Amino acid sequence: MSEKPKVAILGTGYVGLVAAAVFAERDFDVLTSSQNKEKVDTINKGKAPFYEKDLDDLIEKTVSSGKLKAVHGRKEAVLNSDIFFIAVGTPSLMSGEADLSLIKETAIAIGEALCEKDTYSVVVARSTIIPGTTRNVIIPLLEKYSGKKAGKDFGVCMSPEFLRQGAAVDDTRKPDSVVVGELDERSGEFLENFSNQLYEGLDVPVLRMGLESAEMVKYGRNTFLAMNISYINEMARIAETIPGIDIYEVVKGIGVDWRINPVFLNAGCGYGGSCFPKDVKALISFAQLRELSPLLLETVEEINLQQAAHTVGLARQELGGNLKGKRIAILGLSFKPETDDMREAPSIKIANHLFSEGADIIAYDPKAIPNAKNNFIKDTIQISYAETIGECLKDAECCIIVTEWDEFKKLTADVFNMNMKRSVIIDARRIYDADFRKEVEIYKGIGLGKERSE
Numbered sequence: 001m002s003e004k005p006k007v008a009i010l011g012t013g014y015v016g017l018v019a020a021a022v023f024a025e026r027d028f029d030v031l032t033s034s035q036n037k038e039k040v041d042t043i044n045k046g047k048a049p050f051y052e053k054d055l056d057d058l059i060e061k062t063v064s065s066g067k068l069k070a071v072h073g074r075k076e077a078v079l080n081s082d083i084f085f086i087a088v089g090t091p092s093l094m095s096g097e098a099d100l101s102l103i104k105e106t107a108i109a110i111g112e113a114l115c116e117k118d119t120y121s122v123v124v125a126r127s128t129i130i131p132g133t134t135r136n137v138i139i140p141l142l143e144k145y146s147g148k149k150a151g152k153d154f155g156v157c158m159s160p161e162f163l164r165q166g167a168a169v170d171d172t173r174k175p176d177s178v179v180v181g182e183l184d185e186r187s188g189e190f191l192e193n194f195s196n197q198l199y200e201g202l203d204v205p206v207l208r209m210g211l212e213s214a215e216m217v218k219y220g221r222n223t224f225l226a227m228n229i230s231y232i233n234e235m236a237r238i239a240e241t242i243p244g245i246d247i248y249e250v251v252k253g254i255g256v257d258w259r260i261n262p263v264f265l266n267a268g269c270g271y272g273g274s275c276f277p278k279d280v281k282a283l284i285s286f287a288q289l290r291e292l293s294p295l296l297l298e299t300v301e302e303i304n305l306q307q308a309a310h311t312v313g314l315a316r317q318e319l320g321g322n323l324k325g326k327r328i329a330i331l332g333l334s335f336k337p338e339t340d341d342m343r344e345a346p347s348i349k350i351a352n353h354l355f356s357e358g359a360d361i362i363a364y365d366p367k368a369i370p371n372a373k374n375n376f377i378k379d380t381i382q383i384s385y386a387e388t389i390g391e392c393l394k395d396a397e398c399c400i401i402v403t404e405w406d407e408f409k410k411l412t413a414d415v416f417n418m419n420m421k422r423s424v425i426i427d428a429r430r431i432y433d434a435d436f437r438k439e440v441e442i443y444k445g446i447g448l449g450k451e452r453s454e
């Protein structure tokens with residue numbers, strides 16, 4: 001395959017839009033479709049409809065070079081392409097199961113377009129979907145609405161993505177691997193060739209396997225990482241009871257063992273975002289439907305829930321056992337730095353606990369305040385938002401560091417001492433060093449035992 005296939009990306013969320021922009025940067029002709037007209041217009045004006053590091057520049061560049069175009073209709077995107085990626089969201093239902101309605105709608109639209117195509121093309125499921133979904137949900141819809149046979153008239157693959165928000169562009173530019181789940185040899189060959197063209201010269205291995213294994217790889221990676229985080233948060237709680245222990249020192253010692261990777265062993269106020277919480281829940285409910293008891297995954301989720309309450313507990317302890325009427329500053333609202341995404345952010349749980357205990361909450365975040373105001377916290381709790389760090393800290397009796405933005409890391413103890421009523425710091429992301437700790441009135445860090453008194 002020397003000529004580059006034309007690409008359609010159905011879905012303009014993080015996964016879809018970042019892939020669309022990176023593929024276009026690598027000289028593929030890419031059409032990306034959204035059902036939201038406003039989003040289509042924004043992209044075609046060269047802008048990203050949400051904040052993600054480096055994405056605005058990349059969209060500007062690829063739209064103006066003519067390689068990337070957004071369209072409103074899914075059908076138009078498919079009819080003009082050779083390989084189509086399904087990259088729509090699969091949010092959690094109340095039961096914890098993934099909601100497949102967008103996947104189904106997209107498969108139907110692709111099926112209808114395939115009906116009118118006479119060249120071989122390949123459908124690739126890229127959304128996170130429970131094992132069996134490509135074969136049992138997507139393929140039957142593609143076949144029904146196209147009147148054609150998968151594996152004969154068109155190809156089908158499942159290829160999960162592993163990008164991290166905040167680093168999505170870099171992760172997509174050079175992933176550690178491409179997982180290709182294939183319905184049949186020809187489909188897999190097509191996607192492997194596409195990946196080799198996309199990552200030419202970059203040494204990105206392609207791992208070929210069955211459809212269901214590829215679907216499970218995605219859950220395997222995310223639940224394993226979530227398990228690491230809950231493990232270290234449990235260890236951190238134990239460490240906090242023992243004078244002299246610092247879990248961050250302990251992790252250095254654990255991580256030198258070649259069998260253990262320390263990268264995702266940062267203790268904190270718990271994991272959030274649109275992936276770990278949803279994927280852990282989905283795998284639990286998938287296992288339960290099979291009459292299994294996924295005890296480990298249930299515990300991973302439970303520890304994560306408790307970690308937000310535990311963080312608030314540290315504040316309560318330092319404020320005389322009661323938060324009523326106390327002004328508490330929250331620094332950081334997004335679920336991690338370099339994104340404005342508030343989905344399942346630990347800040348929401350922390351703010352809810354503080355509110356239910358009667359605290360007077362003020363929060364600052366460099367990017368996420370509009371999302372926090374519009375989508376998440378507004379109707380359920382009272383919270384005020386500060387425009388600057390100084391305003392947030394002013395007269396507060398306690399400050400909780402919830403997201404490790406760089407601008408918070410640079411703050412000196414003086415900033416807290418000068419603005420706050422009392423500089424009581426709960427560092428839930430462990431961003432401050434030993435010197436800082438000595439200079440504020442009270443410092444409590446997740447996973448940090450009391451100073452030893454000799």
Ligand code: UGA
Pocket residue numbers: 128161162163164165166222225229263264265266267268269270271272273274275276335336
């Ligand atoms: C995660 C995975 O890391 C990606 O590989 C995957 O592709 C993505 O989900 C997805 O399924 O789409 P993401 O949710 O963007 O990526 O962010 P992470 O960097 O993994 O962080 C998730 C949460 O875990 C954050 O709230 C972060 O603060 C927390 N975390 C992470 C910790 O508390 N400790 C750690 O050591 C690492």
